[in-house]
Amino acid sequence: MMFxxxxxxxxxxxxxPRTAKRRLALVTTALAVxxxxxxxxxxxxxxxxxxxxxVATANGTLLVQSGTGRxxxxxxxxxxxxxxxxxxxxxxxxxxxxxxSAPSPFYATPLVDxxxxxxxxxxxxxxxxxxxxxxxxxxxxxxxxxAVVATPVLRGTRLYVSSENGHLLVxxxxxxxxxxxxxxxxxxxxxxxxxxxxxxxIGTLDSSELxxxxxxxxxxxxxxxxxxxxxxxxxxxxxxxxxxxxDRALHALDIAGGTEKWRFTGDGWFVGKPLATQQAIYVATMxxxxxxxxxxxxxxWHFRQQGLEFRAAPVLAGGTLVVADRDGTILGLNPxxxxxxxxxxxxxxxxxxxxxxxxxxxxxxSTDHQLLRVDPASGDIRTFNVQPPQSxxx
Numbered sequence: 011m012m013f014x015x016x017x018x019x020x021x022x023x024x025x026x027p028r029t030a031k032r033r034l035a036l037v038t039t040a041l042a043v044x045x046x047x048x049x050x051x052x053x054x055x056x057x058x059x060x061x062x063x064x065v066a067t068a069n070g071t072l073l074v075q076s077g078t079g080r081x082x083x084x085x086x087x088x089x090x091x092x093x094x095x096x097x098x099x100x101x102x103x104x105x106x107x108x109x110x111s112a113p114s115p116f117y118a119t120p121l122v123d124x125x126x127x128x129x130x131x132x133x134x135x136x137x138x139x140x141x142x143x144x145x146x147x148x149x150x151x152x153x154x155x156x157a158v159v160a161t162p163v164l165r166g167t168r169l170y171v172s173s174e175n176g177h178l179l180v181x182x183x184x185x186x187x188x189x190x191x192x193x194x195x196x197x198x199x200x201x202x203x204x205x206x207x208x209x210x211x212i213g214t215l216d217s218s219e220l221x222x223x224x225x226x227x228x229x230x231x232x233x234x235x236x237x238x239x240x241x242x243x244x245x246x247x248x249x250x251x252x253x254x255x256x257d258r259a260l261h262a263l264d265i266a267g268g269t270e271k272w273r274f275t276g277d278g279w280f281v282g283k284p285l286a287t288q289q290a291i292y293v294a295t296m297x298x299x300x301x302x303x304x305x306x307x308x309x310x311w312h313f314r315q316q317g318l319e320f321r322a323a324p325v326l327a328g329g330t331l332v333v334a335d336r337d338g339t340i341l342g343l344n345p346x347x348x349x350x351x352x353x354x355x356x357x358x359x360x361x362x363x364x365x366x367x368x369x370x371x372x373x374x375x376s377t378d379h380q381l382l383r384v385d386p387a388s389g390d391i392r393t394f395n396v397q398p399p400q401s402x403x404x
Contacts, residue, residue: 060115079113192228254280
């Protein structure tokens with residue numbers, strides 16, 4: 011299996027309610043991770059696919075993970091422009107024979123900065139590509155030797171990469187060289203850290219700890235315990251951090267000192283990124299619920315459909331809130347009151363990745379690398395085959 015559940019016994023004799031609660035929390039986290047491992051990261055014992063979402067560039071080009079370790083650029087009409095495949099690492103054994111490992115999937119979202127595109131594979135290969143004149147060229151590649159699930163953070167000329175084992179590696183965007191390395195946490199980092207000015211906020215999968223790290227020195231500025239184990243991306247919303255958690259709560263932490271300003275408890279695990287708009291905060295659970303909250307964490311409305319499982323973040327497209335169930339049911343909700351506008355189903359489709367909004371609609375990519383475009387007004391779905399032609403030899 012791709013990811014392994016690790017239990018971290020905490021010291022002390024079990025003679026206080028706090029210890030019992032802590033152990034219960036660890037068991038709950040282990041069960042949650044096990045579920046993601048079985049149904050998300052390995053696709054029920056099949057090779058890992060990666061859950062990187064499609065990304066739009068400034069000129070409307072769409073970047074899609076079209077295969078394991080392969081990225082494809084599409085134009086606004088959904089037509090393939092070009093591809094780039096990240097080759098596996100090459101190793102040499104003791105007798106001098108070289109071998110190349112299989113390509114590794116993308117879990118991290120591609121980062122776009124003008125014509126520069128930053129990619130990170132699960133195997134720890136970080137690349138800068140340039141997309142110019144319809145062609146990908148590789149500027150540099152760094153092989154970190156550490157697994158990467160979380161989306162890196164781009165800050166000026168520095169790329170901050172959180173490895174799965176808690177290291178924070180700082181790469182120079184011009185050369186790809188590692189200029190600093192810190193370990194702000196020993197827990198696994200899956201959700202994308204958040205950046206605000208000179209601080210990076212990192213949550214972990216193995217504890218209830220969230221750490222604010224100085225981006226220049228790597229020193230922890232504050233730590234908060236009690237926000238629950240998290241696999242979702244952290245979101246900066248004004249002066250608070252929104253932290254979705256396996257403890258069935260969305261936590262709002264004060265960005266200055268880490269104190270909890272409020273928490274909202276839902277009906278299931280929050281693994282999808284919350285969507286913060288001027289009108290409300292929208293967040294969905296793995297039990298088929300979508301909530302709209304005000305800035306004090308009070309529920310404005312609640313939509314639930316039994317049998318659905320939301321892992322992708324909600325997308326607000328004009329006057330429609332688009333939410334995608336893992337098994338391909340896609341809903342359009344009224345963002346003001348949560349009433350359902352339409353429902354459509356993409357057959358034989360599994361959606362783990364977030365969607366992205368463009369002028370043409372909302373795009374989702376399935377675990378078998380099919381690209382879906384959803385019309386937010388009608389719910390109509392169009393499917394694009396983004397696989398390179400066999401004649402390409404890929």
